[in-house]
Amino acid sequence: MKKTAIIAMLLAASSSAAFAVARHGDWAGMVMGKEPSKIHGTVTMAAGKDANTTEVTLKITGDAASTTRPWHVHMGSCAKAGGVFGGGKSYTPLVGDAKGAGESKATLAVALPDTGSYYVNLHESATTMANIVACGDLKHDK
């Protein structure tokens, strides 16, 4: 009887530890380049440190050397584009290094959403925003 209770507690402790990496309610996705781009990456969206803020982290590799890519989380999906989420001014363009890798973070002045559809996109450049070089749908960890 007692042994069973201890085992149950240990199981509960180990499963909550596994969830510590991606918290309940977080969003995450894989970013893939559109031909001919070889971009690969990840995006995560989680509650920010301050109340009613959301922190987005974008990491990519495989881009052309030393590029600057405007990017945003948008509402919708890669297949069905929508508007920018959380205000376009919150996003600082991603500056890639000589190996085509880069990282950018954005803090949005909105609470982490619990519903909806979101995706991240990387635009070719500030002057060719209509050209999307990479995209990734975000999945909700419910």
Ligand SMILES: [Cu+2]
């Ligand atoms: Cu965008």
